Structures are given as structure tokens and as C-alpha cells.
């Protein structure tokens with residue numbers, strides 16, 4: 001039987017939108033206060049709520065995740081080389097380059113697709129100052145092993161948790177690991193402020209430095225004490241965040257159900273494998289990812305991606321291409337294919353399927369049937 005295409009485009013994600021009335025109430029407050037930026041009441045309230053939700057000691061809000069990450073790297077005074085993963089979004093890597101740091105690519109774990117902690121030590125040189133891990137799809141890096149390595153070699157650790165808002169390991173908020181953790185609140189992320197981000201950290205002394213770095217280095221009206229930039233979240237973003245935050249847990253639960261439906265249809269399919277999450281993890285439910293083995297499934301990930309489009313399904317190749325293959329990184333010694341066999345394999349197999357709370361059971365089933373009809 002021929003499956004009909006969707007009458008409207010189905011994208012990988014769809015942002016949570018609060019009732020516009022609720023947002024208007026907040027906007028009216030902002031209008032009355034005439035305070036549009038510079039850490040006003042909306043900002044303070046959101047920062048407090050996020051600190052609590054993430055179960056972290058300290059949190060600082062930013063205008064986006066990328067600037068937050070650049071500032072995190074700056075605040076820890078990293079330089080020389082930082083060991084990181086090629087299997088991520090460009091911003092994880094370019095934040096290093098903007099800080100004049102040379103990334104050293106480490107291969108990924110074949111199952112979690114996060115940086116392979118067993119391969120980090122062999123990449124350490126006398127120029128290494130830190131490790132930048134990414135909790136890919138909300139799957140935590142091997143935080144224990146990475147912590148040990150960092151202690152032994154006196155390295156700093158930064159985690160990119162752009163996919164992991166609200167994730168917990170053994171009930172510990174994911175923002176508690178490493179020296180600093182970055183979260184992105186871009187509209188494509190489950191919790192969002194249209195654009196925005198945050199850093200979480202444990203060392204109280206970092207707070208003042210992060211504040212200065214995101215506020216031009218201005219300490220007071222007459223003192224500018226370091227070369228900061230502008231990383232401040234504004235009141236409109238924070239107000240949106242406060243209204244989105246109310247819907248966050250419900251959306252995450254809905255996605256949890258959607259994951260189960262997908263699993264039900266796909267987990268026994270030859271040639272398709274799913275991402276394993278550890279049982280002690282509270283899942284951030286940022287993405288639903290499948291891996292396609294061309295030989296076993298009969299057609300490649302790239303063909304599946306193209307053929308989905310004919311049905312109005314717009315899946316995404318997260319993450320392809322690898323960051324190590326960008327023209328400005330590909331000549332680094334660590335960028336060679338031999339150094340990154342698992343990352344190359346994953347990058348050719350992964351596909352993010354539509355994953356947002358408003359998807360109906362019927363739509364999910366149909367997406368699965370379309371996918372299964374591609375088998376050879």
C-alpha cells in the first residue's frame with residue numbers, strides 16, 4: 001500500500017510556545033518598569049528558578065549559548081590546546097578558536113557518541129589546558145573518568161550541555177560536573193528563551209568574573225577592570241523563559257511517551273539502532289536519534305534523509321559533517337580520519353527524527369511506516 005505524504009511539513013522540532021496572553025502580562029510589567037535589559041527583575045527571577053531546576057549551586061544567564069561558552073573558556077583562562085570531540089555543533093569548537101585555542105580532536109565512544117574518555121590521555125601534551133566534552137543528545141560524558149584524568153594532569157573541564165537541560169545522573173543535576181557547564185536556550189532546544197543560554201558552576205569566586213566578562217568588564221561607573229564583551233540576557237528573553245519554563249516538564253513527559261512509541265516501532269528493525277541511555281539518567285528528551293546501517297537496512301542514512309523529504313518529513317543529520325572536517329580544522333593532525341574512526345562511523349549513520357510534544361500518535365506511527373517502507 002502506498003503511504004500518502006504529509007499535507008504539511010513535519011520538522012525535527014517545534015518550539016514550546018506559551019499562551020500569548022501569559023507572555024503579554026509579563027511584557028506589560030516590563031513596560032511599566034522601563035527596564036529592558038541589565039539584569040532586571042525578569043532576569044533575576046529566571047536565574048533563581050533555573051538554578052533550582054538544574055539543582056546547581058550557581059547559574060549565570062547569557063544572551064546565547066555560544067557567547068556563554070566563549071566566556072566560560074575565557075574565565076578559566078584556558079590557552080594552548082583543549083581536547084574535545086568532533087561530533088558536535090560548530091559552536092562547541094569555534095568557541096575555542098575565538099579564544100585562540102587549538103582544538104585537539106578525540107574520538108567518540110561507539111555507544112554514547114560522547115568523547116571517548118579512554119582516548120583522552122594519549123592526546124595530552126605540555127600545551128593542554130583543558131577538556132571540553134559535549135553531552136551529546138543529553139547522554140552524559142563519562143564524567144567520572146574525565147574528572148580523574150583532569151585531576152591527574154591539572155586540567156580544567158567544561159561541558160557543553162546544550163542538549164541536556166534538566167538531565168540528571170543519580171539525581172545529581174548534569175550541571176554539577178566539571179568546572180563549568182553550558183546550556184543553550186535557543187528556540188530549537190526543549191527549554192528556550194528564543195535565544196539564550198546559561199553557565200552553571202560550583203566555585204563561588206567564578207561568579208564575579210563571569211559577571212564582568214558578560215558586562216564589558218565594567219565593575220562600576222568609573223572602573224573597567226577587564227576586556228569583557230556583551231553576553232547579557234535581556235528582560236524580554238527572560239520573560240519568555242519564565243513562561244516557557246512552566247511548560248517544560250509537561251513537554252519533556254510528552255516527549256518521553258513519543259520516545260516509547262518510536263522505540264516500539266523501531267527497536268527490532270534490522271539495520272536500525274537506537275541510542276542507549278543509562279538507566280540512572282533522567283533524560284532531557286532533546287532529540288530522538290536513529291542510526292542506520294546501510295548494509296543491513298538496505299539504503300543509506302543519506303538516502304533515507306532524501307526520501308523522507310518526498311513525504312514532507314524533514315529529518316536532520318545531527319551531527320554531519322564532523323567539525324574536524326571543516327576547512328579551517330581539517331589540516332590539524334588530530335583531524336585525520338584514522339584518529340576518529342568511531343566519530344566518522346556515527347556521523348554517517350545518525351538521523352534525528354521529528355520529536356516534539358505536539359506530534360500525534362498517528363503521525364509518529366506514520367513516520368515509522370514511511371521509514372520502514374524504505375527497507376530493501
Ligand SMILES: *Cc1c(COP(=O)(O)O)cnc(C)c1O
Pocket residue numbers: 064065066067088089091092134160162163183184185186195196197
Ligand atoms: C545549540 C547548540 C549550541 C549553541 O547554542 P546557541 O544558544 O544557539 O548559541 C552549542 N552546542 C551544541 C551542542 C548545541 O546543540
